[in-house]
Amino acid sequence: xxxTPLTIPRWIESPPPPGSFRAIFKWGDPYTFKHPNHGxxxxxxxxxxxAFHSEPSAEWLGLRPLPETLPISLESTHLNALRDLxxxxxxxxxxxxxxxxxxxxxxxxxxxxxxxxxxxxxxxxLSPRTPDEVxxxxxxxxxxxxxxxxxxxxxxxxxxxxxxxxxxxxxLSRHLNRILALNETDQTVTAEAGIRGPxxxxxxNQAPQxxxxxxxxxxxxxxxxxxxxxLGGWVVTRSAGQNSxxxxxxxxxxxxxxxxxxxxxxxxxxxxxxxxGPDLDQIMIGSEGAYGVLLxxxxxxxxxxxxxxxxxxxxxKSWEQGQAALxxxxxxxxxxxxxxxxxxxxxxxxxxxxxxxxSTPLDGLLARLGYRPRERCLLIGSCDGERxxxxxxxxxxxxxxxxxxxxxxxxxxxxxxxxxxxxxxxxLREDLLDFGIIxxxxxxxxxxxxxxxxxxxVRATAQAHKVPLIMTHISHVYPQGANLYFIFILxxxxxxxxxxxxxxxxxxxxxxxxxxxxxxxxxxxxxPWLVKQLDPTAMGVLRALKDYFDPHHILxxxxxxxxxxxxxxATQHWGKAQGG
Numbered sequence: 001x002x003x004t005p006l007t008i009p010r011w012i013e014s015p016p017p018p019g020s021f022r023a024i025f026k027w028g029d030p031y032t033f034k035h036p037n038h039g040x041x042x043x044x045x046x047x048x049x050x051a052f053h054s055e056p057s058a059e060w061l062g063l064r065p066l067p068e069t070l071p072i073s074l075e076s077t078h079l080n081a082l083r084d085l086x087x088x089x090x091x092x093x094x095x096x097x098x099x100x101x102x103x104x105x106x107x108x109x110x111x112x113x114x115x116x117x118x119x120x121x122x123x124x125x126l127s128p129r130t131p132d133e134v135x136x137x138x139x140x141x142x143x144x145x146x147x148x149x150x151x152x153x154x155x156x157x158x159x160x161x162x163x164x165x166x167x168x169x170x171x172l173s174r175h176l177n178r179i180l181a182l183n184e185t186d187q188t189v190t191a192e193a194g195i196r197g198p199x200x201x202x203x204x205n206q207a208p209q210x211x212x213x214x215x216x217x218x219x220x221x222x223x224x225x226x227x228x229x230x231l232g233g234w235v236v237t238r239s240a241g242q243n244s245x246x247x248x249x250x251x252x253x254x255x256x257x258x259x260x261x262x263x264x265x266x267x268x269x270x271x272x273x274x275x276x277g278p279d280l281d282q283i284m285i286g287s288e289g290a291y292g293v294l295l296x297x298x299x300x301x302x303x304x305x306x307x308x309x310x311x312x313x314x315x316x317k318s319w320e321q322g323q324a325a326l327x328x329x330x331x332x333x334x335x336x337x338x339x340x341x342x343x344x345x346x347x348x349x350x351x352x353x354x355x356x357x358x359s360t361p362l363d364g365l366l367a368r369l370g371y372r373p374r375e376r377c378l379l380i381g382s383c384d385g386e387r388x389x390x391x392x393x394x395x396x397x398x399x400x401x402x403x404x405x406x407x408x409x410x411x412x413x414x415x416x417x418x419x420x421x422x423x424x425x426x427x428l429r430e431d432l433l434d435f436g437i438i439x440x441x442x443x444x445x446x447x448x449x450x451x452x453x454x455x456x457x458v459r460a461t462a463q464a465h466k467v468p469l470i471m472t473h474i475s476h477v478y479p480q481g482a483n484l485y486f487i488f489i490l491x492x493x494x495x496x497x498x499x500x501x502x503x504x505x506x507x508x509x510x511x512x513x514x515x516x517x518x519x520x521x522x523x524x525x526x527x528p529w530l531v532k533q534l535d536p537t538a539m540g541v542l543r544a545l546k547d548y549f550d551p552h553h554i555l556x557x558x559x560x561x562x563x564x565x566x567x568x569x570a571t572q573h574w575g576k577a578q579g580g
């Protein structure tokens with residue numbers, strides 16, 4: 001019998017129409033695409049039985065324009081006063097600017113936009129030119145009880161800046177995006193909150209030409225959203241870059257900060273360490289705009305020497321063996337790899353299909369050696385730092401992986417290929433959803449003892465909700481534990497159906513004892529589980545800080561950090577009423 005012919009959807013290959021819904025929800029560069037290849041399409045259709053919708057409508061594709069006008073709830077008196085503060089050109093009330101400022105990159109944002117659901121919009125988007133203008137706006141909004149939200153890069157996946165109480169949104173990316181100082185003696189950089197990742201990294205890499213420095217530098221912070229996220233967003237959500245196992249998460253990089261708050265300007269000193277009471281930097285990092293508006297931050301930086309990077313790749317026979325090797329490497333005290341990413345059997349299988357390695361001689365050889373499909377696990381990684389350090393660490397990684405039965409694939413350019421493609425993977429999402437297939441992510445963190453429980457609990461929950469595929473990888477590793485990053489794929493039916501699955505998976509992560517976020521943050525989406533995760537005393541501290549910094553609760557209101565949730569949010573029913 002002949003196999004069923006493969007149906008390849010007709011992917012969109014043109015930029016979104018200006019002013020359209022798609023122009024808002026499309027990821028990244030409007031002219032950039034990464035279509036699912038034949039291997040992935042075949043896997044979804046033949047192995048998972050997921051059918052692609054044949055001819056999506058123009059409405060579902062988001063090609064229609066936004067409405068020409070949308071209601072503005074804020075009184076003109078306030079709009080005029082705010083316009084006086086920032087100038088005519090820096091206050092926008094057009095629908096496109098307002099929708100873009102409130103909707104993020106999460107799946108529920110994309111679904112609502114495809115369905116034409118426009119809700120929770122600010123009345124205006126302000127682009128302050130100086131820190132003093134930011135403080136003036138904060139003071140005015142505080143005095144007149146106007147809700148205030150902040151837009152940086154637009155990559156939130158947790159409904160982090162959604163203007164559920166109306167008010168206004170600050171866009172820090174337009175003007176407050178400069179590097180203020182590079183201190184080569186202290187090895188630090190100070191930059192404004194609105195600077196994007198590529199601009200910051202390019203300036204550090206070119207430090208001799210840009211600043212007259214003796215050396216080139218790197219920030220070492222490369223989240224998946226690197227190209228379209230901002231320094232401010234990294235800090236206030238406690239983000240992690242894909243090289244964080246060596247360089248650290250953002251809370252390890254921040255040395256000092258400056259915030260505009262209703263209580264006044266807050267500046268922290270740039271001490272490398274100090275014993276002067278609780279660490280104010282750590283209190284403000286991860287505050288997600290609930291305590292103040294981040295103006296700038298001073299970061300630790302590192303010498304940029306890509307010529308010393310050593311890469312590696314291995315196959316393990318099982319997820320358990322791979323985890324054991326990761327733990328041993330981190331506890332070996334020889335140093336920490338930079339990229340350090342272990343995919344479980346399902347994610348490895350998808351990668352094999354995407355890279356065209358299934359049904360090849362390599363695939364057959366792997367199976368004969370005991371590396372069986374959907375059990376074998378791929379580890380990719382790299383070692384950075386001084387030449388001798390990175391070489392020695394690479395040797396230790398190789399030795400430990402051999403001890404755990406791994407097959408060395410390092411001569412193949414697997415890690416290099418992943419590095420070239422890593423920032424383009426989000427482009428796959430629009431293509432799949434165009435044809436009715438959701439691909440989304442959730443992530444958490446735990447100890448080595450607890451992670452196997454979380455892994456099994458989440459997978460069992462996905463199976464109970466008939467999720468066709470859930471993949472997992474570890475990509476941020478510590479001597480005491482790691483993160484788990486889940487990618488789940490399912491057909492789209494409705495927003496309530498999708499949220500039922502999403503909420504069930506978050507519930508499973510928390511019930512297993514994991515932290516409900518390792519680096520995405522909390523936003524308004526995950527707030528109910530944060531409140532359940534922290535004990536009443538801890539939540540009392542967060543509420544006391546809110547009352548001090550923001551007495552009238554104007555900053556990012558609507559459930560951020562669980563501080564002012566509605567009853568619907570508190571019972572995890574927020575958003576389920578939307579149709580689809």
